[in-house]
Amino acid sequence: MKSHPEQLLKDLSEREDLFLAFDRDGTLVDYADHPDLAVMNEELKKTLLALARLSGVEIAIVSARSIKALERDFDAGDGVSLAGNYGLEVRLRDGSDIVEAAIAEAIPELKTILQRLEPLAGEDTGGIIEDHGLSICLHWHRIERNKMSFVREQIQAIREDLDKVRFHDYPTSFEFIPDIDWSKADGLRVLESRLGLLERDVFSLFFGDTDSDEPGFEWSHARGGSSVRVGSPKVASIAKYRLERPAQVGELLSRLLELRRSRV
Incomplete structure (x- = not known):
């Protein structure tokens, strides 16, 4: 596992099509004493929205939280797909909804x-x-x-x-x-299918911070993509890269945005 994903950043800047998917709490947002106090940083939100507006970039949040809770961060029409309850419910970037029957x-x-x-x-x-x-x-x-x-x-x-x-x-x-066989990997599969990513040569990258995100890492690797685990480097993980704090995820995405914009 690599601590400084400089090569990953270079690869992401050069790929034509990207699917960037993120767990929320502990990955994009620091944990708080009460779930309602775990608020997304406005600069990070602006960065994610700017990336979502770029050609060839798909952004998704895959969280244990509900869609209703995730909509506090992103409105329908923002261009960000939301997968709540591990992907049992999905709101695509166009506003359409899917619920696992x-x-x-x-x-x-x-x-x-x-x-x-x-x-x-x-x-x-x-x-x-x-x-x-x-x-x-x-x-x-x-x-x-x-x-x-x-x-x-x-x-x-x-x-x-x-x-x-x-x-x-x-x-x-x-x-x-x-009680059904389901993980964040299944939520990512739903997004992959409904966003039309199966028909494109897309590089997938999933960010997470707990063991419940490990299936998402495995899903990304199986498709030739990569993964980033956020948190202590002492925790075992199959993720290919490591960042210690959500703030570092924000920094990585800001740099990626600059690199992608410089290609135009």
């Missing part, structure tokens, strides 16, 4: 889970619920240690009733998502 059976169960999680959120307990519509995340990093045993008991009770929904236990959150 296989998740329909899980929606009623997710609504029930949301109701059961509500007592774990708020001031009394300290949890933060993100209702993504097609998935639910309970952030527990604010919950006091003496309350965690109670929280885990409630989570276990919910898990025992799961049928159409899958559970993920992450370092600071619990996630409930439809």
Whole structure:
């Protein structure tokens, strides 16, 4: 894995067609104590929009967040495609929407889970619920240690009733998502197909910061593309390049924009 992707930048500046896809939180935006406080830097947003307006460049965000949440960053018509809930829902750059049909059976169960999680959120307990519509995340990093045993008991009770929904236990959150074979790689495949990239010689590059982004790296490599993992270099990854902070992603994209513009 390379720490300074100078060669990658050179390759990107010379390729005719690019598909640049990004995880959001931890990759483009620093993590915050509350999800609502993780706001995208305006300069980064301008850079992404400018890249999206260039001929031969496709920009996409592939996130665990919902499309509704991602639309706080990019409006329909901005030229940026959004893949929410790992790509289970997609809003293409032209504003058209796609939702994975296989998740329909899980929606009623997710609504029930949301109701059961509500007592774990708020001031009394300290949890933060993100209702993504097609998935639910309970952030527990604010919950006091003496309350965690109670929280885990409630989570276990919910898990025992799961049928159409899958559970993920992450370092600071619990996630409930439809129980189907799906990852960000599948979301990228949907984008690739619907954006017409299969018919073009496109160089793909996926940026991510957690293990849930690794399938996206693998997808990009299988198509002759590349990948960048953001975060500690001590964490194992199949990504070909490494950056330590979201700010460095912004710097790389600013330089890429300058190089692409200089070709005209």
